[in-house]
Amino acid sequence: MVNHRPALRRVLTSASIGLVLAVTGAAGAAQADVGAAPATAAAAPTPRAECPPTTLWANTGGATRDLIQYDTEGTALSTAPLVRDYGDIAFSPDGSTLYGVDFPGDAGATTLYTIDPVTGAETASTPITGPLAEVTPLPAVNGLTARADGALIAGSFDTGQIFLIDPATGVSTPFPASFPAGVVSAGDFITLDDGDILAFGTPDATSPSPVFRIHPDNTIVQIGTVPQTFGAAKSAGTVYAFASSGDINRLDSLPTTASTDPLPVTTVKATGSGFYGATSTQDSGTCVTPAYTVAKTATPAGKADEGDDITYQVTVHNTGTTPASGDFTDDLGDVLDDATLVPGSLTSTTGDANVSGDTLTWTGTLDPDATATITYRVTVNTPDTGNHTLSNTAVPTAPGGTCTATGACTVTIKVNKAEDCDKPGHEHDHGNGHDHGHDDEAGTWSKQKAARP
Incomplete structure (x- = not known):
């Protein structure tokens, strides 16, 4: 049974959303409308190293809360029960720590957790403070990904503003870019190999998710749409989107030019699971791999x-x-x-x-x-x-x-063949600690027999 996030319907169909958003640069000024080329040229991308494949992790919620590890063909490698719904999960840049944020979270009291990937147990918790915690009516954090510097990028169903979280203190600050008006976070941010950040948005409870590139100068451009996505993960430079339908979709192309057309995807697995988020150890642009x-x-x-x-x-x-x-x-x-x-x-x-x-x-x-x-x-x-x-x-x-x-x-x-052991004089020391050796009488008999004319 597919479990859709109930808060998504409530938040996005509410007349009180009242999003007044802009596509902003580092200085906070409006830069461009969605789908249009940025008003200022993007900074030159910084190429990342080519990474070997890694596994993909996803969390489900609702009636069934699990942490599931997949290979890139959609085969489940491990499953561990989770204690609560997480709006998303994210590995630290070195892959040593798995974070999760409660969903939807109470206004002023949402929490960042660390999770044991083996057991699914929570190992620590840190209250999130600052502007993300103050989002009303609920923070509803549903996008969480580490940057290479260790900070966490976060999004919300209740605002198009994107945030940063210091995982050591839980303090949030505004990220210098936001989704365009009418769009909120759908559930993830991926640092691409060319240095751009891929961001998944959503305009409502049912429409496909618009996909954006956030350039290093913090200008943002939509490059297409994918089936409604609540989490994403990267392996060896390829991005996998975890759809609300339970499908794991591989994004076969990530264009750099503005477009609202559907992006080509391949469904590698139709799981039927109610995905709430996804991550891998390479989402931050690092090359951490399992070994x-x-x-x-x-x-x-x-x-x-x-x-x-x-x-x-x-x-x-x-x-x-x-x-x-x-x-x-x-x-x-x-x-x-x-x-x-x-x-x-x-x-x-x-x-x-x-x-x-x-x-x-x-x-x-x-x-x-x-x-x-x-x-x-x-x-x-x-x-x-x-x-x-x-x-x-x-x-x-x-x-x-x-x-x-x-x-x-x-x-x-x-x-050893049985007939070999039956031969008189057979020395049965095969280096295995067993001794079927023959007694002295048998050995003497063998010598006497050999001496007969």
Whole structure:
């Protein structure tokens, strides 16, 4: 069920909106009407570095409040429950802190929260003060994005003015630009690779969202429209808009010239979720990306006998500066033709581990420097009618995942054939801690047999 923000209808259909707005420059003077070229030339854009892909995060609200991490194809990588509705969420420029602002918030008492991306729990709160908190009838903060300098850009359903928030103090100040008359914030601001800020507005409760470029000199121009959008996030220079319908739309073009035409978009996923906001660690123009490593071991290693138990351990470690999904898969097909998974042996210190058919999957989100350990056991079949080789590889499946070293995700174990162990004089020390060695009598018998003419 799609949950539309109830406050949007109330605020935008109210006759008391009374927006008297202008497109302003740094000095606050009116610069241009929406859709027209700025009266003064924009400052030269500052190119950003090309970033590798990162994950997208979105928050839902209403009947279902969740923090969901997606890859750029719209696959959900993790989900955590949230304690309240947030008008939007935003990562700090280094990706270490996730912010959220309560929605709609009480006049004079709206709050900035920090959120644990792994659990969804609130870890701190700071009252927002200044002109944003004084917006009436409600602040209704619905756009929140960090700038590269750490300040948060914020928008509201109840005014076209854009604001800055100091996340350390909660003090808000007017941003030196605002939406044009009749338009309020729809839900996000993205620093583009060319230095412009992309801003999503809305004129009413149902119309498509006009999309604007805010130039470095704070002039603003509309470049098109997209389906009504309540949040946006950037990955590797591409912007994804989270629509009120629950669709995740990729913006296929971001023109620089003025236009009110629909922008070309591709729906990468129709989720049906009630999105309230979205973010990524690259929204501020930085290149922060998730990074995690996977390593796999087995005990005993190298060789085993029929009937032996083998314990596998997969370690996932977040090596980056931002929370990361550490998902991996492990194909057990070449293990289970020689062995049987021990029931109840699959455990994980965190996250979710499951086996379906011949495939083990683990999903979970880790804080920076956190580690998850996944363990399972198999028993080598007696008799072993397989290929006498147990080989499997853990494959990282989320953005930023790698093996700790070449071959570190793969384990291969050879199963000794039973007839080899039955031969007199067979020394059964395979380096696996097991000893099926023959007694002295058998060894003497073997030597005597070899000495017979």
